[in-house]
Amino acid sequence: MLKTTRRNAIGLSAATLAACAAAERAQAQAQTITAADATAPRLPLESGATLRMLRPVRFVQPDEDVFRANCARFTQATGVQVRVDFVGWEDITQQTAVTANTGAGPDLIIGFNESPHVYADKLVELSDVAEYLGKRYGGWLALAQRYGKRHGTNNWIGLPFGSTGGPLVYRKSAVNAAGYERPPEDLPNFLDLCRKLKQAGKPSGFALGNAVGDGNGFANWVVWSHNGFLVNEDGTVGINSRETVAALHYLKELYATFIPGTLSWGDVSNNRAYASNECWLTANGVSLYFALKNDPATRAIAEDTEHMLLPKGLASASPMAGLTLNAMVFKHSRYPNASKALLQFLLEREQMDPWLNANLGYWAHPLANYDASAVWTSDPKVTLFRDTMRSPFWIGYKGPISEASAAANAEYVMVQMCASVASGQATPEAAAREAERRAQRFFRRR
Amino acid sequence: MSVTTAIDWTKRRADRSALARLFDWKPFLVFICLLPAVGLLMTFLTYPLGLGIFLAFTDTTIGRRGVWVGLENFEYLLSDPLWWNAVFYSVFYTAVATVLKFGLGLWLALLLNQHIPFKSLIRAIILLPWIVPTVLSAIAFWWIYDPQFSIISYVFVDVLGWRTTNIDFIGSAWPARFSLIAANVWRGIPFVAISLLAGLQTISPSLYEAALLDGSTAWQRFRFITFPMLLPILAIVMTFSIIFTFTDFQLVYAITRGGPVNSTHLLATLAFQRGIPGGQLGEGAAIAVSMIPFLVVATLFSYFALARRKWQQGEGND
Numbered sequence: 001m002l003k004t005t006r007r008n009a010i011g012l013s014a015a016t017l018a019a020c021a022a023a024e025r026a027q028a029q030a031q032t033i034t035a036a037d038a039t040a041p042r043l044p045l046e047s048g049a050t051l052r053m054l055r056p057v058r059f060v061q062p063d064e065d066v067f068r069a070n071c072a073r074f075t076q077a078t079g080v081q082v083r084v085d086f087v088g089w090e091d092i093t094q095q096t097a098v099t100a101n102t103g104a105g106p107d108l109i110i111g112f113n114e115s116p117h118v119y120a121d122k123l124v125e126l127s128d129v130a131e132y133l134g135k136r137y138g139g140w141l142a143l144a145q146r147y148g149k150r151h152g153t154n155n156w157i158g159l160p161f162g163s164t165g166g167p168l169v170y171r172k173s174a175v176n177a178a179g180y181e182r183p184p185e186d187l188p189n190f191l192d193l194c195r196k197l198k199q200a201g202k203p204s205g206f207a208l209g210n211a212v213g214d215g216n217g218f219a220n221w222v223v224w225s226h227n228g229f230l231v232n233e234d235g236t237v238g239i240n241s242r243e244t245v246a247a248l249h250y251l252k253e254l255y256a257t258f259i260p261g262t263l264s265w266g267d268v269s270n271n272r273a274y275a276s277n278e279c280w281l282t283a284n285g286v287s288l289y290f291a292l293k294n295d296p297a298t299r300a301i302a303e304d305t306e307h308m309l310l311p312k313g314l315a316s317a318s319p320m321a322g323l324t325l326n327a328m329v330f331k332h333s334r335y336p337n338a339s340k341a342l343l344q345f346l347l348e349r350e351q352m353d354p355w356l357n358a359n360l361g362y363w364a365h366p367l368a369n370y371d372a373s374a375v376w377t378s379d380p381k382v383t384l385f386r387d388t389m390r391s392p393f394w395i396g397y398k399g400p401i402s403e404a405s406a407a408a409n410a411e412y413v414m415v416q417m418c419a420s421v422a423s424g425q426a427t428p429e430a431a432a433r434e435a436e437r438r439a440q441r442f443f444r445r446r
Numbered sequence: 447m448s449v450t451t452a453i454d455w456t457k458r459r460a461d462r463s464a465l466a467r468l469f470d471w472k473p474f475l476v477f478i479c480l481l482p483a484v485g486l487l488m489t490f491l492t493y494p495l496g497l498g499i500f501l502a503f504t505d506t507t508i509g510r511r512g513v514w515v516g517l518e519n520f521e522y523l524l525s526d527p528l529w530w531n532a533v534f535y536s537v538f539y540t541a542v543a544t545v546l547k548f549g550l551g552l553w554l555a556l557l558l559n560q561h562i563p564f565k566s567l568i569r570a571i572i573l574l575p576w577i578v579p580t581v582l583s584a585i586a587f588w589w590i591y592d593p594q595f596s597i598i599s600y601v602f603v604d605v606l607g608w609r610t611t612n613i614d615f616i617g618s619a620w621p622a623r624f625s626l627i628a629a630n631v632w633r634g635i636p637f638v639a640i641s642l643l644a645g646l647q648t649i650s651p652s653l654y655e656a657a658l659l660d661g662s663t664a665w666q667r668f669r670f671i672t673f674p675m676l677l678p679i680l681a682i683v684m685t686f687s688i689i690f691t692f693t694d695f696q697l698v699y700a701i702t703r704g705g706p707v708n709s710t711h712l713l714a715t716l717a718f719q720r721g722i723p724g725g726q727l728g729e730g731a732a733i734a735v736s737m738i739p740f741l742v743v744a745t746l747f748s749y750f751a752l753a754r755r756k757w758q759q760g761e762g763n764d
Contacts, residue, residue: 090723094508094722096509100509118509208706209703209705209706210703210705212723260593260617261592261593261594261614263617263705264614264615264617264705269592269593269594276594278594403509407725407726410723410724410725411719411723411724419706423618425619425707438528441522
């Protein structure tokens, strides 16, 4: 996604300076976030506390700069030294596993999605901090509650920091030429739009290859928009249903309208096809839009680009589950209070708002009052990402969040079910049965 | 002259300490000298291998210590079409790629063995595909096979105008399988060619001269001199090649990640996919362990079929 060239790097460092200046301004702006009076939990800092934290690497350079600056301000305010290590996205899950199992290493980790649920019994409960922040900033949004609380309880084991989703990205001109103001919310009309785009030689395209983000996002949408789901509420596998089969029949017709080659698409393929005028409607994070906007060669495409939440179909809300940053504090930490205080500090408006701004909307906030953050009005085309964490869907919907739902996601169970139907290798019924068989393996005793 | 020295000499022998005698004892000395090597092997080879085999009998996941489940993982694999699919493709991939690599590699070696201008430079260039890091060539092939931006599609569609649509290299099962085999063959030929070239150069020219005097044809010289003389090195190179091809990982993982719909998973990529991103360490280890029988059979085959010649063991007059 991010390619670093020399020119880029020079541009970036200039951008970094600009971002730091912007961060100063953002400090002032942070006051526009309303904060109710709430009593912060009493967290007496352990004397001589020092903290070590892991988090996933930045998406844009200002992300890292502002995050480090925020931690430095925590040190200034409390005297607690904080060391932050940025870890590759693919490695953070394994590093979390090692930390949890050996009981040594960083005091706190910002991981992804399900991590706190997998290691729940090795974590410090964060309910006091979470309740305070919820009261102060208008409450936690739906996805944040889902990923933060232990299943079926009100006990917080993770503190979500933000979430990134992949809504529809489309060329306004092409959709308008097909006779639609914007992509329709209902499934038959959406199919009609894709057919017309195909006829016009401006096809749509969604990843059906082994793409962790885009592939799972699309496959989940196909199933969820027909009211199907992978897991029942009690954690048993529920993928082999009438709804799933209907969804796969629909997919077969939809796939016929795609640009050729989507079965081998990885996470970057749709970005490239979209940027070269080969694909006119796809689903992606905000990164695609900014890549187009910042390159003079593709600025015209960016101007013609609009975002829209994935069509609802039969579901009551747009079926999209963002990739969520989820912070956790380990029991083995000698400074649990300092750890909690740091997370609380980072989620306060003076730190959180500049950080959201630095990320240009890539990470959407978990607390309601940050709706007022300047980042959401900085570019009207980014505004809809504001609601990413209002989604009632999550990875492994509708079951408890667990290691198993994460494994089914990483093993592309849903993606491959869809791909096998799209490619004609399996009938919808057979594909649903195969997905059920594979999923049952993951959910067998949890 | 010898009397005095002989007496002195026996005296010294009697003086030797127990330690010195211990070090003079050959079995002990052998043991001591082997110790560093054995230690290194135990630490860096036997332990990981043993751990891998142990994990295959547990249900360990990333994040949770497993319990011993005996053969359960293997029983599941036997009922798992994905595993059978990976077994099929691993064998198919290895067989087809090895035949092609050896056919083309031998041909290339024979050509390189001729007297041609810039011989050493050409030989060096031939090695390039093998020297380039696999991931690098995999990324190059990934672009070559890209559904939208393939250079081959570009040439056929936009330059020559022979086709109207892009070629779908890795979008469906069989084309994807053959595309990966082509990439593997491209990478593997130099190794085979250079190794066989080394073998060719050990064949004494006098054999060819004698054959020429007897009025042999080029085919006869190849069939009755080159080929038999090349067999020992052929056996070794083939054993290596089969092992490397069967356990290939990078090409497949970088180009298709086992897709489309798992049709190009090799056992190695399936083991990684299930063990690390999928988190099912035990099952991933079981898949990796399930490769061992195939490797043993393949190795024995090339050893017995190609290398069991009496004259190679220096006893016969074959």
